[in-house]
Amino acid sequence: MDEAAVYRELWAERDLRVPSHRRVDAEGRPTLEDIAAEVRADSGLLAVKRKGTADVIGYCGLILDGDEPELAFELLRVVHGCGYATEAGRAVVTWASEAGYRRLRATVWHWNVASRRVLEKLGFRETGRVEPDSVHGHTLLTVREL
Ligand SMILES: CC(C)(COP(=O)(O)OP(=O)(O)OC[C@H]1O[C@@H](n2cnc3c(N)ncnc32)[C@H](O)[C@@H]1OP(=O)(O)O)[C@@H](O)C(=O)NCCC(=O)NCCS
Numbered sequence: 001m002d003e004a005a006v007y008r009e010l011w012a013e014r015d016l017r018v019p020s021h022r023r024v025d026a027e028g029r030p031t032l033e034d035i036a037a038e039v040r041a042d043s044g045l046l047a048v049k050r051k052g053t054a055d056v057i058g059y060c061g062l063i064l065d066g067d068e069p070e071l072a073f074e075l076l077r078v079v080h081g082c083g084y085a086t087e088a089g090r091a092v093v094t095w096a097s098e099a100g101y102r103r104l105r106a107t108v109w110h111w112n113v114a115s116r117r118v119l120e121k122l123g124f125r126e127t128g129r130v131e132p133d134s135v136h137g138h139t140l141l142t143v144r145e146l
Contacts, residue, residue, distance in 0.1 A: 006056045057079045071092060
């Protein structure tokens with residue numbers, strides 16, 4: 001699968017607790033073409049490729065539109081549990097440090113234990129700041145000094 005097809009698959013696979021505007025709707029939107037246009041516009045996130053086969057398995061990178069860079073990652077279900085998110089996240093944290101950033105943030109749903117564990121392994125700490133959302137669960141703010 002190319003990058004856009006993988007990202008479309010990620011949308012289709014998302015947990016039902018993720019807000020519906022971040023999932024594929026009943027009409028099949030976003031379509032593959034919608035996602036391909038976003039990839040072309042370059043969101044700043046990097047495709048994660050496996051060494052050797054070079055197949056795209058998800059994305060990892062920094063969202064740079066706020067006060068502080070935010071780490072984000074998402075991988076295809078078929079590759080979960082292999083340590084890839086931790087490996088990709090570590091590479092991005094190292095890059096951010098070398099690029100001169102002093103602190104990263106990451107937000108995570110409280111029910112997302114796999115992601116919370118990845119962030120813990122990457123050295124992020126939970127700040128205690130919580131954004132309550134009675135429909136989808138609470139969002140936790142985590143940070144990591146570089
Ligand atoms: C979160 C996500 C990226 C993790 O990817 P991954 O490659 O499986 O992560 P890793 O293998 O590097 O590490 C996962 C860790 O979580 C743990 N874990 C996974 N599911 C778990 C569960 N249900 N309960 C407890 N721990 C769990 C694993 O055991 C592992 O920890 P360990 O190394 O101490 O054993 C992947 O699940 C994903 O893409 N989820 C959907 C998108 C998402 O949630 N993105 C993050 C938004 S903040």
